[in-house]
Amino acid sequence: MKEAVMKKVTVFAALVVLLLAAQLVQAQPEPVPIVTPVLIDSAVYNGIYTGFQSQIYCEPTTGNLVTAWYRYYSSDSDPRRITAATSIDGGQSWMIHEAINFGVGDHMNARYATVAGTPMTPLIGYSDRNPGGDNRDSRPTVAYDIAGWNGGAFVNLFVDDGGSADTVLYGRYVSLAVAPSNNDMWAVGTYHREGSNRAMFYYYTKDAGASWHGPSVVASSFPVDSGRAIWFRDLSFIGMGVGIDNSNNVMSCFRGQVEPDDNNALWMVLYSMSSDFGQTWTAPATIPGSEHLYTGTADTYRPVSSPIVDKDGNWHIFVIAIDTLETPDWNSVPQPYRAFDFRYDGSTWTVDKFVFPSFLENGIIAWGDFPPDIETYQMNEPAIGPDGTLYYAYTDVIDTTGAMGKLDYYNFAIKVMFSEDNGDTWQGPVTVLEQWEGRSPNGMAKYATDKLHIVYRQHFDSDKTDLFWYIGVPTDTVKALATKVDQRVSKVMPEDFALHQNYPNPFNPTTNITFDLAQSAKVTLKIYNELGQEVATLIDQKQMDAGFKGITWHASDLPSGVYIYKLTAGSYSATKKMILTK
Numbered sequence: 001m002k003e004a005v006m007k008k009v010t011v012f013a014a015l016v017v018l019l020l021a022a023q024l025v026q027a028q029p030e031p032v033p034i035v036t037p038v039l040i041d042s043a044v045y046n047g048i049y050t051g052f053q054s055q056i057y058c059e060p061t062t063g064n065l066v067t068a069w070y071r072y073y074s075s076d077s078d079p080r081r082i083t084a085a086t087s088i089d090g091g092q093s094w095m096i097h098e099a100i101n102f103g104v105g106d107h108m109n110a111r112y113a114t115v116a117g118t119p120m121t122p123l124i125g126y127s128d129r130n131p132g133g134d135n136r137d138s139r140p141t142v143a144y145d146i147a148g149w150n151g152g153a154f155v156n157l158f159v160d161d162g163g164s165a166d167t168v169l170y171g172r173y174v175s176l177a178v179a180p181s182n183n184d185m186w187a188v189g190t191y192h193r194e195g196s197n198r199a200m201f202y203y204y205t206k207d208a209g210a211s212w213h214g215p216s217v218v219a220s221s222f223p224v225d226s227g228r229a230i231w232f233r234d235l236s237f238i239g240m241g242v243g244i245d246n247s248n249n250v251m252s253c254f255r256g257q258v259e260p261d262d263n264n265a266l267w268m269v270l271y272s273m274s275s276d277f278g279q280t281w282t283a284p285a286t287i288p289g290s291e292h293l294y295t296g297t298a299d300t301y302r303p304v305s306s307p308i309v310d311k312d313g314n315w316h317i318f319v320i321a322i323d324t325l326e327t328p329d330w331n332s333v334p335q336p337y338r339a340f341d342f343r344y345d346g347s348t349w350t351v352d353k354f355v356f357p358s359f360l361e362n363g364i365i366a367w368g369d370f371p372p373d374i375e376t377y378q379m380n381e382p383a384i385g386p387d388g389t390l391y392y393a394y395t396d397v398i399d400t401t402g403a404m405g406k407l408d409y410y411n412f413a414i415k416v417m418f419s420e421d422n423g424d425t426w427q428g429p430v431t432v433l434e435q436w437e438g439r440s441p442n443g444m445a446k447y448a449t450d451k452l453h454i455v456y457r458q459h460f461d462s463d464k465t466d467l468f469w470y471i472g473v474p475t476d477t478v479k480a481l482a483t484k485v486d487q488r489v490s491k492v493m494p495e496d497f498a499l500h501q502n503y504p505n506p507f508n509p510t511t512n513i514t515f516d517l518a519q520s521a522k523v524t525l526k527i528y529n530e531l532g533q534e535v536a537t538l539i540d541q542k543q544m545d546a547g548f549k550g551i552t553w554h555a556s557d558l559p560s561g562v563y564i565y566k567l568t569a570g571s572y573s574a575t576k577k578m579i580l581t582k
Helices: 002-027 475-482
Strands: 038-044 056-058 065-072 080-087 095-097 111-117 122-129 137-145 154-158 174-178 186-194 197-205 213-220 241-244 250-257 267-274 315-323 338-344 349-355 380-384 390-399 410-419 427-438 442-444 451-460 465-474 490-492 510-517 521-528 534-544 547-554 561-569 572-580
Touching (some): 038 080, 056 111, 080 111, 080 122, 122 186, 137 186, 174 241, 197 250, 213 250, 315 380, 315 390, 338 390, 380 442, 390 442, 390 451, 410 451, 410 475, 451 475, 465 475, 510 561, 521 547, 534 547
Antiparallel strands (some): 038 465, 065 080, 065 111, 080 095, 122 137, 137 154, 174 186, 241 250, 349 490, 349 547, 380 390, 410 427, 442 451, 510 547, 521 534
16 A cells, blocks of 8 residues: 555656656747858958948848948959849849949959849949049949849949049948838938048939939038037048938938047047938937947947838937946946947937847957957847838857957857837847857848848958858747847836936037936927027927937027026926037
């Protein structure tokens, strides 16, 4: 009898153990999805080089894909050859198009291509070498395929063939965008440098490249003695990102050093808007809330994304930067990187600051701490899906011990998070690719289908072989795995209501006013002159969610003087003074 009871107890205990084990197994997160990469290109030469703007584009109505780069042959007289690849089967196979810049200029010396497309043709933007003979990039060019996708019959269009760009000795970085409401309307943004002068140029066509207009000077640098209260001490060579919404409004974004004081020469994120497809532009201004960010380390390759528009028409610009407010001695003590989503609803900005669980796993990164290329080629790419889901992809170094015998080659991972409510809340991050070695430019197409479309490069220096890969990551897999990750992205929120000092101050003619909302409230923001007379209402009883907020005030029609701005948010109220100097 006792033996029978003992057997029953033993069997019951075994069943309990098995049940608990099964529950533990079910509780474990599923392994990271292994997405089989597709090899786009492999060759032995001095390198595959992609650009600062879009590296891969998915045409949203057809799902066709295009990516572009330049091959570099250092021993040839024609060393830089723009090369592209197109896919009409969702990335399963690719057609290579070599030497697209053949016959453009005296030599094939163009570089840093960017891509876009229409339902009829892929588009490839790049800068041709200076026709005057100096070995520098200059003339913006757009190539299209007259035979359609996978046709292989590319024709080059000179965006600026009238001499405006030909005299500039440094204009290599090009951005390219197609209006979502009219595929015949294309926009091109370029960076130019001549001597100590810098400028951001904008061109556009409304007839699919038959005629071009521009350049419009969106921003330029000014000498120290210009007398301006705010001026661009310098503009960044990474160029100008361009985005277009469904109403053909255009947003440009770029980096610049604003303050003339060298001790406060932060590389800030600037923007400008055009409501007439680029014929006229608002005065460039710092994005509210970015005034204290530092994006100028040698560690970051693409710290500012091109603008992207969500399903409700809000603009988003993603930035990787060091927040100088986290530590006063930020320029001498290593700081962690943060990611920021700057969201613009047409009047006010919302700033979302993210702390990633392992960005980097070694904790901190700053110039001089590690070899300078540790994160030089990081990904900083937003995308939007057909259902309006926003995605954000970034790369992280997961092993800093070195690879391929080089200390500045690392094992990388690509991680993705997503938002189904226009950026109010985010889920993830999910690792979609891990353990690839190299110092690798990479990118994600801004339009997703049922997949996220990503390219990345492996560089093997010993035999001069570069490998260029594509992965198509199913979006439903990303969403399913996001619920099972142990370490999640966290968004920093303000603890109290606050009104901050405007920046810059004094100013002419634009300044930013930022404020913090500890909880949702109806917000009013008004401007008064010294006599107490109301001169502007920037926000009028607008219901706003909690978060870090900001707005740009354009005061070009007002005289110099002291002005008072007053914020009311629920029961909170505060005022501050600012000075307009013309």
